[in-house]
Amino acid sequence: MMADRVILACTVIAAAVYLYATTLIPSLEIGDPLGPKAFPRLLGIGLLIAAGLLGLEMWKDRHEREPSAPAQARDLRFVWVLAAVTLWTGLYYALLQKLGYIVDSSLYLFALMSWFNRGKWIANAATAVLYSAFSYILFVKLDVNLPRGVEAVSWISDALIAVTNAVLGALKGLFGMIG
């Protein structure tokens, strides 16, 4: 019920902010009788109606259901874990251009795996590095440009692609000879 109350409050606030932001849209109503504000206004009102319906559902629940057992103490440990994972992911994104995809992803994955798959250091490190390297090669070959990073690390990406091209070239040559 507490969660529902928070949702109700957030919904009303979101509707109010959205409706206020709608008034700030400059409108030039040429050839369009409604302009850019009309549909958003309907949505704002719709959200308020939805909040009203939620209030009604909460009221009905309170009257129709038996009083429930007191809520169990919630395990809040995961809230901290989630906050840390979110921050760590944010840091991963922030350093992506500088460290390059391969180094940044290897570090990001290794740290996460070390937390969630504890004690298996070698498997975690190998998976983190191999995944980063192979996915880099795969996506670069699919024309998806992933960041190479600053000069100090970009050689890793360049070397990896050079080795891949050499191996592919050798394989092509080999199959050409067989063919």
Place this chain on the structure above:
Amino acid sequence: METLTHIMNGFAVCLQPINLWYTFLGVFLGTIIGVLPGIGPSAGIALLIPVTYGMNPTSALIMMAGIYYGTKYGGSTTAILINTPGEAASVMTAIDGYQMAKKGRAGAALAISAVGSFIAGTLGVIGLTIFAIPLTSMALKFGPAEYFMLMFFAMTAVSTLAGRSPAKAMISTILGLMIATIGIDLQSGQPRYTMGIPELQDGVGFVIAVVGLFAIAEVFSTMEEITKGTRPEIIRLKGKLWFTREEWRRSIGPIWRGSIIGFIIGVLPGAGGTIASIMTYIWEKRLSKHPEEFGHGAIEGVAGPESANNSDTAGAMVPLLTLGIPGGGATAVMLGAFIMYGIQPGPLLFQNRPDLVWGLVDSMYVGNIMLLILNLPLIGLFVRLLYIPGGILMPLIMAISTIGIYAINGNPVELYIGLLFGVLGFIFRKVDIPVAPMVLSLVLGGMMEQSFRQAMTISGAHPKIFVGSTICVVLLALSILSVALPFLMPRLKAWREGSGGDAK
């Protein structure tokens, strides 16, 4: 006759080696995505959209459709072996499938799932082939007002059927529509709700939102399970991977009935594979001579729901292809993919690009055969995926999501937006707000506003246009009915029970 020629030409398209390869890749990846509990068809398709940019649209869409129906095959494996649906629609398969596995009949449960899925999937595609043309002729009569009302109906249906609380689903739908209004207004050129952030001028990319809401949010949920130590045990696959003659005799009826129920529910917006499976399960339990066996390993409880959720995918393709309106989360992502290739599904697509439409539909026949082959002899390989520790898999899905978002525009700001949607999706799950309505309205929002404004321009800003034709009135009535139904049903049930009690 012309249609028959188009259907045959569709086979010529889908049997080209390159398209056969993409069908295989799609159903193979679909099975993997279905088996892995951390990721479903919506996130799977969304993650692959950026990778397919350079591809021929027909091949790309064939592959994405393959992922969509392939996940339904894979989902049952996880449901049977670890009692967790690998994919939401397999939820009913877990009940009796897991009980069968505990009794050492996992092989029979997996085999009947694969065969049932194949029969239902193929029957579903036959249904799609038959119903597509009449629906497109009807859709040609649709103007902006009819389209607006159709989208309105799809959203009301999804809102009332997506979760336990219609109000929460409605909040999710409207928030999605609001997010869709962010960016430069196409008609007036005015920026709306961009908060001065240049990246928001083009609006919030739907791939970013879908990856966040489905993939990243699911990773957070699984990480929570790992932290709390609630990950389930896997039952080892032993014995022969086939069913007995008696088991087949008991399954054939549920497979047929499940196929029909699944297809009908698939065509209707909102309900989707999960509801199709639940309805079939309840139906089979009622029809059974041994209802007491349900919940303790009845093979009918596996065959029926598994068939229903497979024919549902073919049914869901009917409104997507003929009207251009998806009825749920995964088809909404498919529509997003169509739009990214500059293709608008709908009646005109059947006239202008019959090769694409029928190539796609016919590839589903081929894909179902491939899935049957993949899921019977090779099931052992897919089962190995369940042994990958969640602590390794989840970080990898986060990294794949990063590439999926980054590959769109190479813009790091979009990564943060995706992460924000991930946190939002996780919170939504925790407080029981369904995310599928938000994804549907995110994809349809722009079109819905355009239809609304076009209709109002035609009518000189008079809303009577929305009740100006029979189609509009019927759609409005259906929308009102879908909103009223959840409120009326309990009263109707109470009234019936009350009158039943009086009679006694």
